[in-house]
Amino acid sequence: MKQTTKLALSLGMIGVFVILAIVALVVGIVPQEGLDLVGGVSVVLEAPPGTSAGVMEKTVDNIRSRVDALGVGEAQIGRLGSNDVQVEVPGLGHGTTFQAPSGKWCGRTNDGKLLGCSFETQAAAETAIQQEGQTRLLSIIGQTARLEEREVIGQAPAGTKVTACPSYLAKDPKCNDPKYVTCPLSQLDATSGPCSQATLSKQNVLYLGNTQNQQNCTSFDSCPRNSLGPVQVTGDAISKSTAVYNTQPSSGNPAGWQINFSLTGAGSATFCSVSTQLQGKQLAIVLDRNAVTAPVIQSPICSGSGQITGNFSESQAKDLALVLNQGALPVDLKRLNVETVSPTLGKQSLHQGLIAGLVGLILLMLYLAFYYRLLGVVTWFGMSIWALFALAFVAVLGRTISYRLSLAGIAGIIVSMGITADSYIVFYERLKDEVRHGKTLRVAVQPAFRRAWRTIVAADIVTATAAAVLYVVSIGSVRGFALTLGFCTALDLFVVYFFKRPTVFLVARSAKLSDLKGFGLRSGVAQEHVPTAVPAPVAGASE
Secondary structure (H helix, E strand, O other): OHHHHHHHHHHHHHHHHHHHHHHHHHOOOOOEEOHHHHOEEEEEEEOOOOOOHHHHHHHHHHHHHHHHOOOOOOOEEEEEOOOEEEEEEEOOOOEEEEEOOOOOEEEEEOOOOEOOOOEOOHHHHHHHHHHHHHHHHHHHHHOOOOEEEEEEEEEEOOOOOEOEOOHHHOOOHHHHOOOOEOOOHHHOOOOOOOOOHHHHOOOOEEEEOEOOOOEOOOOOOOOOEEEEEEEEEEHHHEEEEEEEEEOOOEOOEOOEEEEEEEEOHHHHHHHHHHHHHOOOOEEEEEEOOEEEEOOEOOOOOOOOEEEEEEEEOHHHHHHHHHHHHHOOOOOOOEEEEEEEEOOOOOHHHHHHHHHHHHHHHHHHHHHHHHHHOHHHHHHHHHHHHHHHHHHHHHHHHHHHOOOEEOHHHHHHHHHHHHHHHHHHHHHHHHHHHHHHOOOOHHHHHHHHHHHHHHHHHHHHHHHHHHHHHHHHHOOOHHHHHHHHHHHHHHHHHHHHHHHHHHHHHHHHOOHHHHOOOOOOHHHHHOOOOOOOOOOOOOOOOOO
């Protein structure tokens, strides 16, 4: 009875997980689709003429690191020609539109952000969704993202002439008018002169930016003016940064999202000196001439790590941590083109692929039911539970690390589906071997599973290890394939041990299910008994 109770508890635990997975899918935690399935935003960036191939490769690597830090997003990043870089990120620029009771249209991005319900037409709402996605991408990799930290001297009144505009206000006419800015955007790419990066880093500047709420300004006139001193710290001083939610508030460190950062060896010494000098003052974090935030230095930071606190939302904290984590790009990049792209894989092709997979799965299930009878039905339930868990896992990854399921990821799931089916067959064939040698079903299941389990674990570890290596050394959609293959293979071990093992054990203990005519457990493993070998008589021997 004790063993039966343990088996029942194992199945009960699986039942709880099944319910949780179903609830998660019902409430809207569903897999996020990749670029080839849902489309996204594409940006083309141009490096200065004459940029070497090595610098271009480093630039591509840095941009890829920023995007990959969002998770395995199935982004496509690469060089176009000698001096251009193209970045395509899925999901951005797409969403849903619906009509409000007032008759106007609402727009909501794929990540759930409501853009308002004041759009006159559906097309206007769709345009706003596209613009929001483009802005989101540019805030991470589309800008030059030259990271600077400058002392905050004070605030200037509205209408004061500024040094230069942030890149996201490039379309505002005043940002290119010498009446309003000292350095129009067209002059900021100069390698020398009063508007070069080297010159601006050594002098006081007046930059725009909402440092209080960490939100981009909507126009030149609506932006606060921040008077800032020379550059004190650059992006290469920070080695790692992470956005975390502080659940243990203290004086000067309230609850909410914050950025924890670590410094390099040289950066630690610089930051210690700067933070000691500016204790009690504000140090502005400036990205591409945009004053993002201005935390107060509460105490000298000489331990090699620190925190940036403020009124951050989750997305703001994560975006800032991403750029801090990756530092500045090796070169200043100019945007040539930003657009919303359609799915690269047509719906018809996707449907045909899913139908082909479904037909193959049905044929497999029918074969297992014909060959193993009741054990085939156990396989149906086991693989259905495995598929539900895999789907829920992909959905959770989409919410936590922005993983997006592409056709390559689907291929990883389908391949692991075959591995899962093999695990069932290995057990059933071991069970057949035990029965053939004269053991009863109740006795045979334990040694059969013990022998099969060693084989299943060895095979799944080999596959999972190969997937882990592939994930580490690959990029792009191949990483998505490796991730789904590795996890779904590991998931096979969980379902086999906690569902298939107790289910078959309990079926073997039921005489009714074992002897069910034409379909029971006995008919599924029926084999001719192999008689025990009897030694042959020796010639000339007497009895």
